[in-house]
Amino acid sequence: MPELPEVETIKKDLEKYILGKKITKVKINRPEVIKEPEPLKFKKELCNEKIKETIRRGKLLVLKLKENKFLIIHLRINGWLKYGREEEKARVIFQLSDGNCLNYIDSRLLGHLRLRKSYQDLDFVKRLGPEIFDLTPIQFKKMLREKKANVKSLIMDQHFLAGLGNIYAQEALFLAGIDPRRPANSLKDKEAGLLYKEIKNVLTEAIKYRGSSVDAYRDSRGQKGGMEKRLKVYKKNKKPCLRCQAGLEKIKLAGRGTCFCPKCQK
DNA sequence: CGGGGCTCCTGTGCGC
DNA sequence: TGCGCACAGGAGCCCC
Missing domain, CATH: 3.20.190.10 (MutM-like, N-terminal)
Structure with a gap:
């Protein structure tokens, strides 16, 4: 959660x-x-x-x-x-x-x-990796260049980067317009920079809205978060993409459900 | 090194 | 209504 x-x-x-x-x-x-x-x-x-x-x-x-x-x-x-x-x-x-x-x-x-x-x-x-907030775009780009794993599994690997899980990894990739299956080292400099920015953006926004209550999660007073209403792809298989209206698709990557837009995530 | 599959658990939602 | 199955926000392990 x-x-x-x-x-x-x-x-x-x-x-x-x-x-x-x-x-x-x-x-x-x-x-x-x-x-x-x-x-x-x-x-x-x-x-x-x-x-x-x-x-x-x-x-x-x-x-x-x-x-x-x-x-x-x-x-x-x-x-x-x-x-x-x-x-x-x-x-x-x-x-x-x-x-x-x-x-x-x-x-x-x-x-x-x-x-x-x-x-x-x-x-x-x-063994935890760094937090995105402690990295410069240059450092993040270099880290991506050194790995050939699919970018989605990589950014949610805690040894690589600490903090992202299955919701925000999918969201950040959607926001950055990057196909989650891409090998990390195939990302162009501009794409890696955009991904860096969108990971920061989505985490910052989610903190502002006190997290996502997709299921059991509640805050320490038992209240739901507000971020789940703002999620764009997580668990939205077959729903229309908010950017291009194409149907979102669901695949598995390293055993984890992964939703993305096959048309605007390249 | 990378990825697939399985594991630890319980709960929910779906299809039949 | 009931049952069985798939799947769920994490992460370690073994195996190929």
């Missing part, structure tokens, strides 16, 4: 709601979402810790508790966090010193929670 804009929305909201508050108790309804340390230790080590900072890196959300204590949350496809009263369906519940709870909700149980001394030394984090 959550890609960079959704995680960024959660991060900024949590900054508002839970910063400076203390975790008073942890309830674990489904221990399998806790990847480290074991659930009992996880609980014990979190009690009485204050939330000092909220951090986003790619699609990863990190709550800093101490210089050497970080709660690392990967929401994967279906996870989200709800601040407020205790939720029955929550997999893990963090009770806070203000009387409210931070509920970790994840129907598919694919998300991961970790408590570690550092998050930068996590393998997944070490």
Whole structure:
């Protein structure tokens, strides 16, 4: 579910709601979402810790508790966090010193929670690519020239670029008018520059509209995002292209559904 | 290196 | 209405 804009929305909201508050108790309804340390230790080590900072890196959300204590949350496809009263369906519940709870909700149980001394030394984090906002167009163009994988799978590969997922990769390629199947190194300089710009544009717009609630995703108050209404190709197979009216097509790339306009994405 | 297929899970929506 | 299947915002793994 959550890609960079959704995680960024959660991060900024949590900054508002839970910063400076203390975790008073942890309830674990489904221990399998806790990847480290074991659930009992996880609980014990979190009690009485204050939330000092909220951090986003790619699609990863990190709550800093101490210089050497970080709660690392990967929401994967279906996870989200709800601040407020205790939720029955929550997999893990963090009770806070203000009387409210931070509920970790994840129907598919694919998300991961970790408590570690550092998050930068996590393998997944070490291997993450840069964020588009930290790249210059020149750098991005060079990265594309070095890869021959299809451009869509590449830009949603977290080792290559951190933050894009299956929604915004498709959207950015549509906006840039580029066929998702093109080998990355076949893009002309101008096309690569346009793609760079449109990735930034679509992520910025999605952050502004508080993310896309295509399915389960809600913000930390349980509200839907506003970006799903603005998506142009994602899950719009057979609908008319907003630019040229041709029928949008759906294909699979690296096992992931991919919608695009066969006429205006070249 | 690249891509396909499978896996971890549950939920939904579709066709018959 | 009920059933079975495909598919779903992520990402790791194995295999070719």
